[in-house]
Amino acid sequence: MGAGTAGLLAGAALAALVTAAGTGAAGAPAPAAAPVTGGLVAAPGGEGPGARWVRDEARFAPVGAFVPSEAVTYDLDLLPAAAWIRVGQAVSRSETTVVAEVRGLRPGRAYGAHVHTGVCGADPQAAKGHYQNKVDPVQPSTDPVYVNPYNEVWLDFTTDAEGAGRAVARHSWGFRPGEAASVVIHDQQGGAGARLGCFSVPFVSPEHAPGRS
Numbered sequence: 001m002g003a004g005t006a007g008l009l010a011g012a013a014l015a016a017l018v019t020a021a022g023t024g025a026a027g028a029p030a031p032a033a034a035p036v037t038g039g040l041v042a043a044p045g046g047e048g049p050g051a052r053w054v055r056d057e058a059r060f061a062p063v064g065a066f067v068p069s070e071a072v073t074y075d076l077d078l079l080p081a082a083a084w085i086r087v088g089q090a091v092s093r094s095e096t097t098v099v100a101e102v103r104g105l106r107p108g109r110a111y112g113a114h115v116h117t118g119v120c121g122a123d124p125q126a127a128k129g130h131y132q133n134k135v136d137p138v139q140p141s142t143d144p145v146y147v148n149p150y151n152e153v154w155l156d157f158t159t160d161a162e163g164a165g166r167a168v169a170r171h172s173w174g175f176r177p178g179e180a181a182s183v184v185i186h187d188q189q190g191g192a193g194a195r196l197g198c199f200s201v202p203f204v205s206p207e208h209a210p211g212r213s
């Protein structure tokens with residue numbers, strides 16, 4: 001999937017961003033004390049001059065769980081409860097970078113993921129469609145002119161032997177305020193597939209990035 005690698009960060013820049021986010025090595029165990037839900041946390045650092053980044057993390061819980069989570073799994077086999085996800089977003093005047101990290105999924109499996117426009121709900125369709133920079137006038141959007149990793153934020157990943165995975169997407173555009181609301185994990189890559197889970201993330205727009213006036 002050559003198109004899917006478009007916009008991926010160079011390793012060094014990714015390492016810098018991930019280091020800034022305070023993560024450990026890819027195979028490190030998930031932090032035991034990770035909050036079930038987390039607010040979007042602003043922090044110094046980021047990528048490039050003037051960049052700001054935010055991050056949010058959660059553990060997946062099934063619909064109707066006694067302790068609800070910002071991250072909902074719809075498939076306990078492919079996306080087990082207590083699997084962990086963290087999404088970071090670096091925002092500068094010229095770029096938006098989104099990093100997704102997961103742990104506790106099926107090892108050695110390809111998953112699809114995208115930024116969606118709706119907040120997660122009990123219904124997998126609550127997350128609505130993909131966030132698009134240029135919005136397809138025909139919805140639901142299926143036209144590859146609009147459904148592609150340049151116009152959308154694709155975060156497809158393949159898990160390692162431990163069930164951990166990571167994806168990065170970088171674009172020269174930013175989110176419109178309030179229109180990017182979640183990351184949905186799918187059972188296949190390339191812009192389609194059943195919805196396995198959803199993590200509500202209040203993505204920020206360049207003009208509303210923390211620390212900006």
Ligand SMILES: [Cu+2]
Pocket residue numbers: 113114115116130184186191
């Ligand atoms: Cu999707």
